[in-house]
Amino acid sequence: MTVFSRLVQDRRRGALWWAVGVAVSVGLIMSLWPSVRDDRSLDRVVEHLPASMRALIGNQATIPLSSAAGYLQARLFSTTLPILLLVYAIGLGAGAIGTAEENGTLQLVMTAPITRKRVACERFAASASLLLFMILVGLGTTLLIGGLVNLAQDLSMTRMIIATIAVAEIALLHLAIAFTAGAMSGKRGTAISVASSIAVGGYVIYGVAASAGAVQFVRVISPWWWLLDRNLLAQPGTFLALGLPLLLAIAIFAFGVAQFDRRDLKFP
Secondary structure: OOHHHHHHHHHHHHHHHHHHHHHHHHHHHHHOHHHHOOOHHHHHHHHOOOHHHHHHOOOEOOEOOOOHHHHHHHHHHHHHHHHHHHHHHHHHHHHHHHHHHHHOHHHHHHOOOOOHHHHHHHHHHHHHHHHHHHHHHHHHHHHHHHHHOOHHHOOOHHHHHHHHHHHHHHHHHHHHHHHHHHHHHOOHHHHHHHHHHHHHHHHHHHHHHHHOHHHHHHHHHOHHHHHHOOOOOOOOOOHHHHOHHHHHHHHHHHHHHHHHHHOOOOOO
16 A cells, blocks of 8 residues: 555545535535625625725625625635635644654654655645545535526636635645644644644734735735735636745645655654
8 A cells, every 4th residue: 555545544534524514614605695695785794894804804895795706705715615624734734744753653654665755745645635635525515506506697617616726725835834844843733833823824914914004015925815815706816826825835845855855753
């Protein structure tokens, strides 16, 4: 059994429960769309929210919350889906090396006649595949329930796919960060702390910058700004949303593999 298949097998039960949670969460949000379609009272409520809150739910003045693009951006693509995928991705990334080294299971893998780089690459690839599975569950549920509630008459399915890709890249970026932190430290707690701090810190920076013009320039370092600066359900995609996170994820992953290959491993 390869390193890749072994990790997937070890995580399959947890992945199935996560898939159920993602499908239910996304399905509930999608199924509520007919009840809020063209409900202008939602727009009046949002108008009175602080600028930081409006930014954090991806709201834009030109795209009303009562529209399909505004509703799904606020309820799904700026909150529920990215938060679920980031939590799952960080856990996967931290477990790829950090958890395995801490509990000693990585020691058994390292006794096989394979290089460290191959071990790291296969474990990252397996983690990324599990994340991809979860993304497909979310997208599949979105398209399925969207079809049942006639969302296609209000919003292009292509737009939803593009928005999902942007969220997926942000999740992959944080998976890579957690993986690299674990590969460098050999500790699950450190990996989770580093990746979670970056995720939460970026969210806070984006929210604060949206309401404080003096520090607005700081938002460029926040992955949340890259994702939410434009509503991809109604506006064209940008390199910040659809290119930069992927490139950074690849670079951070490569750095993590290099660090794992050269450091001394510590087993219990």
